[in-house]
Amino acid sequence: MELVEIRKAYNLLAEIGEYIKTQCEILPLPNECNITRIDLTKDIYVGDVVDYIIKQLNKSFTGFRCKPNYIDCKENATFTKHSSKSSTKIFELSFYDKYEEMKHHIDSGNYHYDEDMLNQAKGILRVEFRFYKTRIQGMKKNGNIKSTEELLNLLSINSEDIINKNLSQLYLKGAFYKLDRIKMKIETGRFHTKTKHKMLEFIRLSVLHKSSKTAAEYFIREYSETELKKVMEKFKEIGIIPTPISVRQKFEEWSFM
Structure with a gap:
């Protein structure tokens, strides 16, 4: 039905x-x-x-x-x-x-x-x-x-x-942002320095491979699946979907909510 x-x-x-x-x-x-x-x-x-x-x-x-x-x-x-x-x-x-x-x-x-x-x-x-x-x-x-x-x-x-x-x-809580905004939200977040480093590293991989799905695979190789889950939860805390919007797009952010 x-x-x-x-x-x-x-x-x-x-x-x-x-x-x-x-x-x-x-x-x-x-x-x-x-x-x-x-x-x-x-x-x-x-x-x-x-x-x-x-x-x-x-x-x-x-x-x-x-x-x-x-x-x-x-x-x-x-x-x-x-x-x-x-x-x-x-x-x-x-x-x-x-x-x-x-x-x-x-x-x-x-x-x-x-x-x-x-x-x-x-x-x-x-x-x-x-x-x-x-x-x-x-x-x-x-x-x-x-x-x-x-x-x-x-x-x-x-x-x-x-x-x-x-x-x-499904880690889709929050919004898509452009790269500069994502970096700013991570840097101003109340996280330990090591956590910020891992979050920025994930974003770097996401930009490099144009996909946070692919970034997750590389992140696990460098750290672990457990660390990936922790980082994704931190992104949720500050309302970020860690797949940056292209600089060519006119809009700055987008979310489901």
């Missing part, structure tokens, strides 16, 4: 229940079913730099269990514009150009959108989390949730908080 818009869960379940009854009387009603997949989305206006932001996200280190995979334009690709997709056994995270995705659906004959809807999608970066059974069971346990209706109500109210929390767990 996909939660496609925020509305009262009982209305959604009632509509689904009525449809099920018209198909087969012996099928279970929605509240008697277990949800095995939920999609949550967040739209962020970024203007004409959607593709660049996606490339930045794809180059960003998010942890060893969730590695982005850059998807180029292909005839059979899900989205016609550049997209980034990361996955684990419990969730899948995608970033894509909403306008291009809508055009793709129109071209494939799956959906129809009017001109106003298409225009409103221009410049929108869509963040999409697809949660699977293990994560959904965790949500239910943590929230002491007993029914499908309770779960959908929770998601409809807290969807943005859930997305932000999961982005944070």
Whole structure:
């Protein structure tokens, strides 16, 4: 089941229940079913730099269990514009150009959108989390949730908080900055000298290889995986995603929040 818009869960379940009854009387009603997949989305206006932001996200280190995979334009690709997709056994995270995705659906004959809807999608970066059974069971346990209706109500109210929390767990809490700003924030941070040195070394590697994902691999060779985790937590403390914005870009910073 996909939660496609925020509305009262009982209305959604009632509509689904009525449809099920018209198909087969012996099928279970929605509240008697277990949800095995939920999609949550967040739209962020970024203007004409959607593709660049996606490339930045794809180059960003998010942890060893969730590695982005850059998807180029292909005839059979899900989205016609550049997209980034990361996955684990419990969730899948995608970033894509909403306008291009809508055009793709129109071209494939799956959906129809009017001109106003298409225009409103221009410049929108869509963040999409697809949660699977293990994560959904965790949500239910943590929230002491007993029914499908309770779960959908929770998601409809807290969807943005859930997305932000999961982005944070992937070292994507904070903002992208240009190199000078990053160095300044590190130097003025309340860290030990050795910690600052390691943070600056990570940034040097990120600039050198144009990727904090690659920088993480080199950093581990020089230090260790444990030291990498410590450094990434320090970046989170001062609100930095350690993949510097190119000096050629007109904007100085960008974040999900």
